[in-house]
Structures are given as C-alpha cells and as structure tokens.
Amino acid sequence: MAYDFGFTEEQVMVRDSLRAFMREEVLPREDVVYEKGDVPEEIEKAIRAKSLEMGFWNAHFPEELGGGGIDNVTASLMSYELGVTTWGLISCVQGGSLILCACEGEQREKYLFPVIRGEKLDCFALTEPGAGSDAMGITTRARKDGSDWVLNGRKHFISNADRADFAIVFAVTGENETARGKRSRITAFLIDKGTPGMEISLGSKPIGNPGHNVNNIFFDDCRVPESQILGEEGKGFEVAGEWLVPGRVMVAANCCGKARRAIDMSLEWAASRKQFGQEIGRFQGVSFKLADMETELAAAEWLTFNAAWRLDQNNLSDADAAMAKLYASEMLGRATDEAVQIHGGMGMMSDFPVGRLWRDARIERIWEGTSEVQRHIISRSILRPLEA
Ligand SMILES: Cc1cc2nc3c(=O)[nH]c(=O)nc-3n(C[C@H](O)[C@H](O)[C@H](O)COP(=O)(O)OP(=O)(O)OC[C@H]3O[C@@H](n4cnc5c(N)ncnc54)[C@H](O)[C@@H]3O)c2cc1C
Structure with a gap:
C-alpha cells in the first residue's frame, strides 16, 4: 500500500529491516512456540540479544535515555511488522513500557536504564478480578505507615509477570472529593519481584498468543518505601x-x-x-x-x-x-x-x-x-x- 503523504527513507529502512528480522530470526521459531504453548528460554534470549544488537528492543525510548528515539510513525510501522506473530514472540523483540520514562533519580538507574538495555523486564499491573474496564474501581490499597507504603489486594490477567523483574502496580492511596462525588486517589508503585508480601502465580492459559502468559499478583502487607512511587502520589492515572x-x-x-x-x-x-x-x-x-x-x-x-x-x-x-x-x-x-x-x-x-x-x-x-x-x-x- 502506497501513501500519498509518504514515509521518509529512514522510516522505510527501519520497517524493511524489521520485516527481514521477523522473517529470518523470528518466524522460523514460531512452530516450536505454538507446539509447546510457550517461548523456550533459549529462544527468548537469542531473539532478545539479536534485537538489542539491531536496535529494535529499545527503539521506542527517547534517544537521550539511551533508546532509539524513533518517531511515532516509525513506531507504528514497527508495531505493524511485529504483528505477524504471537505476542509471546513479539515481547522478545520489543520490550519495556514507555511509562517508565516517568522514573526519576535513582529509579532511572534501578529500573528505566536496565529495561532500555534489556537487562530487566517490567510488567503492568492494573486489572483486578473486580475491576477491568472500570479501572477506577480497583480495590488494591496502599496504606501509609511511617515513611513506607503497605499494599494489600490482588491483580489478575497481568501479562508477563512470570518473566518480569518488577511490576508497575496501581493501588488506591486515598480519596479525592470532586464535583461528581468521591474518587479514588490512584498511585503507581514500582515493586521488585521477591519483595516480601508479593506473590505471583500463573493464571489460566489464554486461548491464543502462546508464550504471553497472564498471572495473578497477590499483595499481603507488602511494604515498599516512598521512593518506589512512580510519578507522584495520587497521580498514577x-x-x-x-x-x-x-x-x-x-x-x-x-x-x-x-x-x-x-x-x-x-x-x-x-x-x-x-x-x-x-x-x-x-x-x-x-x-x-x-x-x-x-x-x-x-x-x-x-x-x-x-x-x-x-x-x-x-x-x-x-x-x-x-x-x-x-x-x-x-x-x-x-x-x-x-x-x-x-x-x-x-x-x-x-x-x-x-x-x-x-x-x-x-x-x-x-x-x-x-x-x-x-x-x-x-x-x-x-x-x-x-x-x-
Ligand atoms: C491475555 C490478556 C492479557 C492482559 N494483560 C494485562 C496486563 O498486562 N495488565 C493489566 O493491567 N491488564 C491486562 N489484561 C486485562 C485487560 O485489560 C482486561 O481484560 C480488559 O480491560 C477488560 O476487562 P475485563 O476482562 O474485566 O472485562 P469487563 O470490564 O468485565 O467487561 C466485560 C464486558 O462488559 C463490557 N463493558 C464493561 N463496561 C462497559 C460499559 N461501561 N459500557 C459498555 N460495555 C461495557 C466490556 O466491553 C466487555 O464486553 C489482560 C487481559 C487478557 C485477557
């Protein structure tokens, strides 16, 4: 399909090189993934290493942060090429939530830069059994205790939490009075896998996209310091x-x-x-x-x-x-x-x-x-x- 407004030479070059990468490095491994219903670790590591080498892994992050600094048209062309296969394999090529650009100070060294370098994986934990489309209805709560926050609640359907090193978790930290009544104050926290009080278990198997697993995350008096808040308290959304x-x-x-x-x-x-x-x-x-x-x-x-x-x-x-x-x-x-x-x-x-x-x-x-x-x-x- 040709577009009158056209793509730049650089955009076409990125698209074509990713198309070749998918054809040569990813699609030949597809059968194994669909047969096993999962992405074997050696395949995940091999594709990620190649993707990092080619600059696909972190292309969508700003250049000043160590990413590829591509524009959004290029990012959409990349998403188009990635779309040909299961999300299990797509996650091996391009990783990292852009939401991590909100990291500040030490959070950058601990989370953002390792994600951009492909050393750490994140997952995004918003949905709960009682709150899907109605995201404001989440009930996972974080209560202030001294200089810490203590989380209790449950997330479900969280993609890739089984592989991730940390989760971006949304929790209610209070209430705001608004013209339309009371509204939850929702805050985003960065929580490392292995933090006491946080437990991850594999959820039901989705009917498609092998290798893209969904997980439950349980919080039972999970204590994190104030420095784990991403952005500002009450400004998660x-x-x-x-x-x-x-x-x-x-x-x-x-x-x-x-x-x-x-x-x-x-x-x-x-x-x-x-x-x-x-x-x-x-x-x-x-x-x-x-x-x-x-x-x-x-x-x-x-x-x-x-x-x-x-x-x-x-x-x-x-x-x-x-x-x-x-x-x-x-x-x-x-x-x-x-x-x-x-x-x-x-x-x-x-x-x-x-x-x-x-x-x-x-x-x-x-x-x-x-x-x-x-x-x-x-x-x-x-x-x-x-x-x-
Ligand atoms: C494979 C998979 C991976 C996922 N990964 C993640 C993840 O990584 N992180 C994360 O946080 N979440 C994740 N999710 C959750 C996903 O975002 C939710 O499933 C989705 O938002 C819908 O919520 P729900 O399943 O609770 O459905 P519900 O919100 O209960 O909706 C059920 C039906 O009711 C309809 N409905 C609801 N409200 C209205 C309304 N006001 N008007 C009209 N119709 C309405 C819906 O459109 C839908 O048809 C994942 C889900 C799946 C299945």
Whole structure:
C-alpha cells in the first residue's frame, strides 16, 4: 500500500529491516512456540540479544535515555511488522513500557536504564478480578505507615509477570472529593519481584498468543518505601494515561500487520487451491471476500498511520486513538475469520498459521480498552459538545 503523504527513507529502512528480522530470526521459531504453548528460554534470549544488537528492543525510548528515539510513525510501522506473530514472540523483540520514562533519580538507574538495555523486564499491573474496564474501581490499597507504603489486594490477567523483574502496580492511596462525588486517589508503585508480601502465580492459559502468559499478583502487607512511587502520589492515572492512549495506536498497527499476513496467505491459497477445475479465487464468493479484506485493511491503515502522525504533531485526541484501535481490531477479527473460511478445513489446523492468527486476534478487541470502551470514548467526544 502506497501513501500519498509518504514515509521518509529512514522510516522505510527501519520497517524493511524489521520485516527481514521477523522473517529470518523470528518466524522460523514460531512452530516450536505454538507446539509447546510457550517461548523456550533459549529462544527468548537469542531473539532478545539479536534485537538489542539491531536496535529494535529499545527503539521506542527517547534517544537521550539511551533508546532509539524513533518517531511515532516509525513506531507504528514497527508495531505493524511485529504483528505477524504471537505476542509471546513479539515481547522478545520489543520490550519495556514507555511509562517508565516517568522514573526519576535513582529509579532511572534501578529500573528505566536496565529495561532500555534489556537487562530487566517490567510488567503492568492494573486489572483486578473486580475491576477491568472500570479501572477506577480497583480495590488494591496502599496504606501509609511511617515513611513506607503497605499494599494489600490482588491483580489478575497481568501479562508477563512470570518473566518480569518488577511490576508497575496501581493501588488506591486515598480519596479525592470532586464535583461528581468521591474518587479514588490512584498511585503507581514500582515493586521488585521477591519483595516480601508479593506473590505471583500463573493464571489460566489464554486461548491464543502462546508464550504471553497472564498471572495473578497477590499483595499481603507488602511494604515498599516512598521512593518506589512512580510519578507522584495520587497521580498514577496521569502517568499511565500519557502512555495508554498512544499505546492504542500501536495496538491498531499491530492488528494491521496481523491482518496483512492473514490476507497474504489467503491470496496465495485462493490463487493456488483448485476446486471444480479452477483456482478458488476465480469464484466470486472467494474473490469478493478478498476485495473486502484488502479494502478494510487499507482503511484501518489510514486511520492508524494518521493517528501515529497526529501523535508526532502533538495533535492526537483520545477519540483518534480509539477509532484506530476499534476499527483495526474489529477489521482483524473479520479478516482472520474470512481467512479461515477461504482456507476451508486447512484453516482449522493448529499447525497452519491461519488458524493461529484467528485465535491470536481475538484478544485485540478486549485489551487496551474493549471495543465497547472505545465506542464510549468516541461517542462522548461527538455528543459532549452538544451537551448530550
Ligand atoms: C491475555 C490478556 C492479557 C492482559 N494483560 C494485562 C496486563 O498486562 N495488565 C493489566 O493491567 N491488564 C491486562 N489484561 C486485562 C485487560 O485489560 C482486561 O481484560 C480488559 O480491560 C477488560 O476487562 P475485563 O476482562 O474485566 O472485562 P469487563 O470490564 O468485565 O467487561 C466485560 C464486558 O462488559 C463490557 N463493558 C464493561 N463496561 C462497559 C460499559 N461501561 N459500557 C459498555 N460495555 C461495557 C466490556 O466491553 C466487555 O464486553 C489482560 C487481559 C487478557 C485477557
């Protein structure tokens, strides 16, 4: 797909080198990961080491912090290329939450820089059994005790907590009186694995994305010093928000990359599989599906790259990011479903990438804000000005 506004030579170079990296270093290891349902440690280490060497691992962090300093359009092109496989392998190529840029003083030496250098892994712990879409409803509490904070509560669905060296944990530290009643004060804490009172256990196995495990984290009088607060006390969502909204654009790009792979496989299949004496792509029932898939992908790409470009212009609204995430993730659901249909019975085989993409795609409409949450953001942005 060519874009009139164009990508710079540098953006195309990064995209092409990551595309080659995925083809040569990552995809050949995919079968093992899907067969085992996990990423073996030697594969994780080998890919991460190569990714660090190539500058992909930390490309999204600012240059002055030791990252690659890429712009958001480049970051979205990278997410697109990464999208072709399971999140288990994607996490081996590009790591580290940008939220860690909020680290200050000694936190930088202890958390931010080791993450950028690929020496430490983080995880993001917000969701709880009683609070998913309603993130303000979390009940994990941190109580001040002298100069320490003591956490009690439970997180679930936390990706990669089993592999992480520390967690970015959100907890209620008090209440604010607002015009709309009482609101929890939410604070982000950096908590090292192994801190007494913090226990991590593997959660249920997700139906897609092998190697991307979800975990429970329990806090039972887990004591941390004040210096473990990320950002300011009571400002956890301000810190997270800066990163969560752009994160939705990157999820959208990832969905486009996954859809591209599903469509390419479907095109090849439609052009070679014969029934009734001819290639199935010659039947309108199949070719029109392909036409719709390609058109919807193009629309999702425009929304996504436009949102990334707006991010670079400091002009991205929450609704722009929501539209890109909503449309791209739902487009991916339709594209992978049709890809399975075009492959017929082969589409249902677990050792064939099309069925894997279909399963892996389902989460994209749920995490980083469900489709319903995105529709809520978009609808409020157009109705609020009408005071409705
Ligand atoms: C594989 C996986 C990995 C994850 N990784 C992480 C992680 O690393 N860190 C983390 O903190 N969380 C993580 N999550 C949690 C994820 O962000 C939540 O699952 C998601 O936000 C939805 O919350 P929920 O599952 O509690 O669903 P709920 O919020 O209970 O939603 C259930 C349904 O109700 C709908 N709904 C809810 N409220 C409304 C409303 N106001 N209007 C209309 N519909 C509504 C939802 O859209 C959804 O369809 C992960 C989840 C999964 C499955």
